[in-house]
Amino acid sequence: MRVPKAGAMAVVVGLALTATGCGGDEGPQGTLSIGIKFDEPGVGLREPGGTFTGFDVDVATYIAKELGYKPEQIEFKKVDSSDRELLLQYNEVKFVAASYSINDKRKAKVDFAGPYFTAHQDILVRADDNSITKAEDLNNKRxxxxxxxxxxxxxxxxxxxxxxxLELGGNSECIIALQEGSADAMTTDNSILAGYAAQKGNTGKFKLLGLSLSNESYGIGVKKGNKELVEKINAALKKMVADGAWDAAVKKNFGSANYRNEPAPQITTGS
Structure with missing residues (x-):
């Protein structure tokens, strides 16, 4: 068995192992560990009081329910973009719902359920700035x-x-730079930008340009080879769309920030 490098080991040391034994008619016993982002408003955010909010949180909670878990059995664990595969490979989380774009490089390491959301790269500017309406307007801007x-x-x-x-350590820092005027615009997935714009305290301060500079299909990451779990998650995602819970989660988390979401995508993973 290969042992992870020291830096990677630091990520997994101390994380509780997930107990997923069956409990007959009462449903699975133990906890279900799910990897989410902790710092993306509207997508995955750990609130000051310790609760979790965001579209990915709602999707993950719905999936957990369909897998037979109660809300108190869910354990959300922080994942960064660089360690999502690691946590899956070492069974530290059962699945990852963290603005996780499906691509060939990642599919070589993990399996995906979904996609469950389509995002596009967009640009966020201050609400009172009418000098930037398209990407080309960023010439000579920050x-x-x-x-x-x-x-x-x-x-x-x-x-x-x-x-x-202007490259900073996180999206939260870019939002501050944009608000304070040291940046004229910021760019990433429109779902993340919309979440920041709709966050309490930011309402009315920013606007999305409504561009589609790239296509990002978010999927639920699962350990490589766990086809059964992929199929169960796909079934849960289809049900979430059919019963209206998907639309409700979009409206709740992204608010009105000039954000026009795509309809729920067709499931293309699994058999």
């Missing part, structure tokens, strides 16, 4: 994105070569 993200590079290389890039 564009903020998370360090290591391909979003800002995509804009600079293809649409606004004279844009100045």
């Amino acid at each position: 564009l903020c994105s998370v360090s290591g993200s391909t979003s800002a590079t995509n804009v600079k290389e293809k649409l606004a070569p004279k844009a100045g890039l």
Whole structure:
């Protein structure tokens, strides 16, 4: 058995093992560990009081219910973009719902259920700024994105070569920079931008341009080879769309930030 590198080990050390034994007619016993983002308003956020909110949280909770788990059996664990595969591979979470875009590179390491949401790269500006209406207007402007993200590079290389890039540690820092004027715009998935714009205290301060600079299909990450769980999650996602819970979750979490979501996508994973 391969042992993870020291840095990776630090992520998994101390995390409780997930108990998923069956309990007859009473449903599964123990907890169901689910990986989510803790710092994306509207998508996955750990509130100051310790509760969790966001579209991914609602989707994950619905799936858990369909798998037979009660709300008190759910254990949400923080995942960063860089360690989602690791937590699945070492059974620290049963599945990951964390703005997890499906692509070939990731499918080589994990299996996906879904997709359950379609996002697009967009641009967020201050609500009173009418000088930026399209990506090309970012020439000679300051564009903020998370360090290591391909979003800002995509804009600079293809649409606004004279844009100045401001790379910060997280989206929350970009929002502050945008509000304070040290950045003129920020870019990432429109679902994440809409969540920030709709967050309490930000209402009316920002607006999305409504662009589609890329297509991102969010999926539920599952340990490689667990086809049975993929099928169960796909069934739960289809039910969530059919009974209206999917639409309700979109409206609740993204609010009115000039955000026009795509309809629920067709399930394309699994058999």
